Amino acid sequence: MSAALPNGGNVFANGIRQHYLHYRSTGSAFAVILIPGITSPAITWGFVAERLAERHDVYVLDVRGRGLSSTGPDLDYGLDAMAADVVGFADALGLSAPSLLGHSMGARIAMRAAVSGKNGFSRLALIDPPVSGPGRRPYPSKLPWYVDSIRLAMKGIDAEGMRAFCPTWSEDQLRLRAEWLHTCYEPAIVTAFEDFHSDDIFPDFKALKQPAMLMIAGRGGVIAPEDEAEIRALNPAIEMTHVANAGHMIPWDDFDGFFNALGDFLAR
Template identity: 60%
Template sequence: MSSTFLYGANVRANGIRQHYLRFGGKGRPLVLVPGITSPAVTWAFVAERLGRQFDTYVLDVRGRGLSETAPGMDYSLEACAADVGAFAQALGLADYFLVGHSMGARIGAIVAAHHAQGLARLVMVDPPVSGPGRRPYPARIDWYVDSIRLMREGADWEKLKPFSPTWTEAQLRLRAEWLHTCDEDAVVCAYHAFGTHDMHADLPAIAVPALLMVAGKGGVIEAADVDEIRSLMPGLEVRTVPTAGHMIPWDDEEGFFQGFGTFLGTPV
């Protein structure tokens, strides 16, 4: 099957240069927001498939990939959410779907609660449920910082094996190629925001239909967390990918796509 990739481009929105990759070009617009150390290109394999049915835009979150990075930049989750809202408006995306993974899911929840113009549906893929007074996010900050520093120094892809021992060589090579573009300050800020920003306070303000996708082996979201989130979002749909860890499409790509069901109007 031929590639659905169209092009990469930049747009100025919310006062910064935002870089994105576009796939498909037909159907409902879909904005894909990756996680804390995942530049847009590392989600291209997901966007390739989404691009078969949706006009898919994969965003480089500020401080990552080819989007703007600068000393002293505001890397808060709130700033990143404002970026996404402004990005959609700048490109004239109407009735768009937003799919966010991990940090991207946390950003997506803020978008849906506070920057929802044009947003039709939200998919939160295994968001960290940590926050004030809650158990911490299970991943350690040095896992991110140490791997970024290794790649910034030009280390070989094999140095990433201890960080992601189940990943294939191709997956590790791609991560090794792009990890150096993740600004350390941006990553540290986002990581700490997982514990200081109260996601649960945003959830009742989300009016669009929403889907929560849970990694069965991720250790990020537990059954009690699902119950609490459902109590705050009574119409929430929940699907679990039982065989996958937190990086769901890397662990079980087909299970990830099946996890959408028909929430986006058609199976993906």
């Protein structure tokens, strides 16, 4: 991982404090808002944001209930609230037609924000979003995997202890997760996981008007061929790409494969 440090900041938007990391562009002024997944504080995506910043101005969000953004029992942790956060964040920073890159839960948030029609988001890179929902097969990961690791992190856990949950990750990745996982508020994680099964995002695929890419992990088990076919039928304009040798955490498993699959999509 690079030693380069981003600029951190906080903004009050959609009624909460939203913390973000800003990786300033070294080559372009095009803004990209990166929305991480269910238990990924912004800092854990730094190694991806650094690479993206070679071509884009990158803002990585701490989604509510994670990292340094607002948290606690009084907040709504549903998909619509998180999507409204992204709209409010873009408006508060005066970002003009930013692109959205969301991973897993973050991709669901990106879609819901885009179809709300409340901000002119220009492009969407949707990285392996959960497509479980009412009447569909369940999300392949199980809730105890998240809850158990968070509870251990609350007491204090090191990289070696985290290895039992993420056995393929590098030492640097494990250390970062061990350091930051305790900031993931358990009720927020439980709500998001339950929403994977109760909030159907297939209508969002159909409603998307912006250019969109769907990146599918070859070993993730999240998006099956039948899901891909259904999405393609709902919205043939969505560009689909695959990273054959990666699990759900695509850039962790195949960093170069992730960027090869992303290509120049965000810069077009």
